[in-house]
Amino acid sequence: MPQGTFCNTTPIGTEDELKALLGDKGGAQYYEEMKELDVDSDAIAALLEKTCQSRIRTWLEICAHCGMCADSCFLYRVNDRDPKQVPAYKIQSTLGELVKKKGKVTNEFMRHCVDVAWSQCTCCNRCGMYCPHGIDMGVMFSYLRGILNSQGFVPWEMKIGSGxxxxxxxxxxxxxxxxxxxxxxxxxxxxxxxxxxxxxxxxxxxxxxxxxxxxxxxxxxxxxxxxxxxxxxxxxxxxxxxxxxxxxxxxxxxxxxxxxxxxxxxxxxxxxxxxxxxxxxxxxxxxxxxxxxxxxxxxxxxxxxxxxxxxxxxxxxxEALRTGKIKIDPEKKIKEPVTLQDSCNYVRNHGLAKATREIMSYIAEDFREMGPNREHNYCCGGGGGFNGIGKYRKERNKALQTKRDQILATGCKLVIAPCHNCWDAIRDLEEEYEIGIRWSFLKPLLIKMAIVPDHLKLPEE
Amino acid sequence: MIAFLTGPMLWVSLLVFFGGLTVRAVMYVRGLSWQLDRVAYKPHMARGLRGAVHSIRMWLIPGGTYGWRQQPFMAAGFFLFHIGAILLPLFLIGHQELLQMAFGFSLPTLPSSVADTLTVLAIIGGLMLAIRRIALPEVRILTTTYDWFILAISVAPFVTGFIARLHLGNYDFWLTCHILTGEAVLILAPFTKLSHIVLFFMSRGQLGMDYNIKRGGAKRETAFPW
Structure with a gap:
């Protein structure tokens, strides 16, 4: 079967198609169809020719196979240091092979790539910081996802999401x-x-x-x-x-x-x-x-x-706290120990570690850092779509242990997570491992702590 | 034989080495694309280059990065080998004599005790890198025959050169081996993973630019904490 009813190379175009795909509970039929999906090697070869240029080709070629990336990857560490979770191995055995074989690969290989690209990498980009050559495997996995997607090889929830x-x-x-x-x-x-x-x-x-x-x-x-x-x-x-x-x-x-x-x-x-x-x-x-x-x-x-x-x-x-646009009532500052989740997407990848720490200095009396933190922090465990894919729930729950242990080491019972993905992952880790923590976005905390200016107060009864 | 190897063959080797690596570097830069890499190189060139220099510099300093500090054994093996691999070919007195003969000028030379020490340390560094490949499962799974070949051919000039220097066995034989393996490294460099001799700077610099242009360079008050 070249193209399935649900699993195919055509993106979702209409509400009806989307509802039909949603109706395939858990993607049961979808994943069955994926097993039969044809691989258009010529199309992959053409795509690679066009888009796999200097940067990625060089990364794949000069990787010294030194394994320094291994320890940088939280998925490698949390999965009992399984050598198959070494970032360089993961990318060389998927994208590396695909490039080497110029797209002449089997359906089985493509499905293996799907598993690796969506359940063994959250595109947190931490490995790139630890590679002497500056090889960013998160970037390459994101690129691989694009190739897989173009061939219809994408987890069910991801197809729904982009639909x-x-x-x-x-x-x-x-x-x-x-x-x-x-x-x-x-x-x-x-x-x-x-x-x-x-x-x-x-x-x-x-x-x-x-x-x-x-x-x-x-x-x-x-x-x-x-x-x-x-x-x-x-x-x-x-x-x-x-x-x-x-x-x-x-x-x-x-x-x-x-x-x-x-x-x-x-x-x-x-x-x-x-x-x-x-x-x-x-x-x-x-x-x-x-x-x-x-x-x-x-x-x-x-x-x-x-x-x-x-x-x-x-x-x-x-900025609002610094300029006094929002003032915090000192009595209402967070008294208990509190820790902070650094989101990979705006901390490692956009340098905002200082902003969140400035906020903590205004609102928390006992702020405790996770270790490692800032640019070097670990992914929450559910990034890059990992949270949302039912097929990989077991692997995702295992991945959450990294954040669980980081939080436990701080001794805090309250975690501030100004990121939806991180917030979800931390909620799920509490559900899964019951370590007795609470988690929150900033907004509800700030409202509880802010001083309300007189002109905005409710008129006295 | 030795006259040929240190004459025309040396010329060819150096030409392939410098020419080939220059081509690799130029091709790398030409192949960069702001759309594909999703990095706006040109509009933020100055900030990008600062990021590139910082990224390269930190990784060239022993213990300069989190990665080096967390893996002291790898760092030691790496620096011991690479310091020798850069200094010895350039500043060894024997090499300078060749240069003097060929071009009529020479660079400063290393005192022989320093050169000997660097050679031994480079060989030890190479051995450490080899030990990692055998001992660590996370490196073993990555290691291919090709990796062993690259490591062997890179360490070979030091071993053969040092044997010749100590006059162990047949001097001419070991000297020939030394020159052959040394020239093999020069000739292979542009076509193999040895191309990292220049591509390290390209790739390392590119990621530094990426972080400084797109991934927070305008937001961070301090340089990226490699």
Whole structure:
């Protein structure tokens, strides 16, 4: 069977196709079809010829096979130092072979590549920091995912995820109508408690345009309300766009580069339409990676920058605390020991370690670092799409032990995780290993601690 | 034989070595692409180059990076071998005599005691790298015959040269072996993993640029903590 009903090389194009794929519970039929899927070697060869250039070819060629990357990989360490988890081995035995054989590989080999690319690498990029030659295997695995995707070899949830972006311009089925309703609902819901609270939609020339993760309007709309409250407290002139509000990109995890481009352009179009002074994204790591770091390249922007200055939520919070736009009640600072999860996507890969630590200096009395931390921190255990793939749940749960042990070593019971993926992974590790911790985004903590200026207080009864 | 090897053959070897490696470096840079690599090299060139230099520099300093500090055995083997591999071919008195004969000029030379020490240390370094390949499962799984060949051919000029220097056995035989293996390294360099002689600087520099241009260079107040 060359092409399956669900597992095939055609990306999801319509809502009906998406619903049909979702109807295949757990991807049972999908993965059966994948076993029969043809491999178009010529197409792979042509793609490699076109896209596998200097950087990656050199990386594959000069790898000295020294194994220094082994210890840098949390998946190698947590899986009892299995030599098959050495980053260099993982990439040489997959992408390396694919390049060597010029795409002349079997279906079985492709499925093996799927397993390695999505369950043995979270694209955290830590190995690149420990390779003397500067070989970044996270970058290469992301590239491999793109090749696999182009041949229809992609985990079921990843195909759904990028299909969501293609159909709804969001990682979940949140339509423009749903989104606007949620904004209005949240503003009404919290207005009583916060007089004057607004969620302004499509306001032009605002100081701030806010973008977020579709999970927020879909599952945790209070997160949106919290963002609104904090902007309100800080007296910011802000807005959200009616379209182009979704900052995430599951298509990046899927290696569906065309969908990545479509998604990020929807955000950039909103920026160009509303002309905000700057854009602030929510507490999400991969959303920042997708829209601020990689996005400009998908959209073909030669300067490598989004159309307006685009910062992560933690940068805004650090600034608001520094400038006194938000003041913390010293009585309400976090007294218990608290630790912080560094998201690979904006700490290692965008240098924001200082912002989160500045925040901690304002809000926590006993902040304790994980070890290692900052640029050298380990992935939460669920990055790069790992959290969301049912087929690899066992491997993901094993991977969580790294973060579990890092947290336990701090002695903290509270973990601040300003990243959706990390937040999920830490929630799941508590569920799996029951170590008695709590975890939180920054927003709810800040609202509890912030001093409310008199003019924003509820009128006395 | 020796006259041929130190005459025309030396010329050919040096030409292939320098010419070939120059071509590799130029090809590498020409093959970089801001779209494929997703790094806006040109608009942020100055910041990028600072990142490249920093990235290269830190890895050239023993103990300069987290990687070197965490793996002292590898670091020791690496630096012992590479320090000898760079200094000895360039500044050995015997090599300078060849240079003087061929071109009429020469570079400063190493005192023979220093040269001997560096040679022994380089051989020890090479052995340490070999031991890792055998002893560590994470290195063993990666190691191929090709890796052994590269390691052997790289260490061979030191071993043969040192035997000749000590006048053990047949001097002419070992000297010939030394020149042959040395020239083999020069000729093979552009076509094998030995091309890392220049491609290390390219690749290392590229990742430094990547981090400094795209991955936080404008946000970090300090240089990237390699």
């Amino acid at each position: 969501m972006h293609r159909v709804y311009n969001a990682q979940m089925d949140v339509t423009t109508e749903d989104w606007i309703d949620t904004c209005e609902w949240m503003a009404e819901e919290y207005e009583e408690e916060w007089p004057g609270l607004e969620i302004p939609i499509d306001k032009e020339d605002a100081d701030i345009m806010y973008t977020l993760n579709a999970r927020e309007p879909k599952h945790y709309p209070e997160d949106l309300a919290e963002a609104a409250i904090l902007f309100h407290l800080a007296g910011e002139n802000w807005t959200v766009p009616s379209t182009g509000w979704e900052q995430t990109s599951l298509s990046m995890f899927a290696g569906d580069w065309a969908a990545c481009k479509m998604q990020v352009e929807s955000v950039y179009n909103a920026i160009e339409k509303l002309r905000p002074k700057r854009v602030i994204g929510t507490e999400c790591g991969h959303a920042h990676r997708a829209t601020v770091i990689e996005g400009p390249y998908w959209a073909g922007r030669e300067d490598g920058l989004p159309p307006a200055p685009y910062i992560h939520y933690v940068e805004w919070v650090a």
